[in-house]
Amino acid sequence: MRALRILLVIVVVLGGIFVAVDRAAVYFAESEAAGRVKVTGATIGSTDISIKGFPFLTQVAGKQLDEVDVEITGIETDADGRRLRISRMNAALHDVKLSEGYSSATAARATGTAVISYKDLTEAASEGVAVEYGGNNKVKVTGTVDVLGNPVSRSVLSTVTLVDGHTLRVHADEVPGKGIPGLEGLVRKKTDFDREVGGLPSGLKLQKIQPTEDGLEISVTGTDVQLAG
Structure with missing residues (x-):
């Protein structure tokens, strides 16, 4: 019984270490990915990345992530000679494949919302x-x-x-x-x-537009969406 208890303690400790390492790896990966997001033909203010699923390390080993949530603020493009700014865009990307060297990522499908303020x-x-x-x-x-x-x-x-x-x-x-x-x-x-309306990540398309008190709310969806590169 004593040996069993010791074994259980070791398993719990090792499990805790694995979880801590896994979560630390997620945090590092999210920070790195946020800095690499690019949008063709547009400038962006800031990006926040949230990688879902556990364990993360096994997903990375397989070069495919279950889900990645992205929030981009301040996407600016030129529209008919005038600046058009998307205040913020949130998107959930599913089945995200990582390239060799982890320099880019492509989501099989994505859904989200973009908002253009009245200002x-x-x-x-x-x-x-x-x-x-x-x-x-x-x-x-x-x-x-x-x-x-x-x-x-x-x-x-x-x-x-x-x-x-x-x-x-x-x-x-x-x-x-x-x-x-x-x-x-x-x-x-x-x-x-x-x-x-330009400046959306490659692969995302506008689906529906709805005026709200906070601005124009635009539903977006897409396939083969490029997250970074």
Whole structure:
């Protein structure tokens, strides 16, 4: 019995050491991976990586991770000559294969959410246009136009849709003041616009867009998503 107890203690101690080493390896790997994430054609602010599954060391030995959660903040791209910034993006990547030398990783599939704040959307809109939440899945767009030498300001409720899976379109449902000749066309030149959403990791595609109080929430999904390289 004494020998059995000693054996059990040794097993528990060794198990504890293995868990500690495994968790330390995860922490190191997460830090290294976060510093290697790159997005083609965009700059990024910061990246946070969380590697799921246990034990980690056996996953690394097999060069495949069960799940990796990624959060990227401040993805900046150029959209039609104007800066477009994705405030943050969260994605869960599954069946992540590691390359030889662990220099890159590719996920078999991924799902996530990207958010564009109204401040950032305003900066991507036309000059002198402000965008904010309008309630009921709409955005409120305000712009000022010149009518016969007089500034005329109009606020419109607009619908935001996805076009061709990579472009967001802001289109006013109705423009107030239809009695003024040419006003609607002038206002729409300001308030209606398309902007391509770039800067997502290779393999991710836009699926659905939803205006919320915090900004435009975009569902993303993808296959063969490149995490780093």
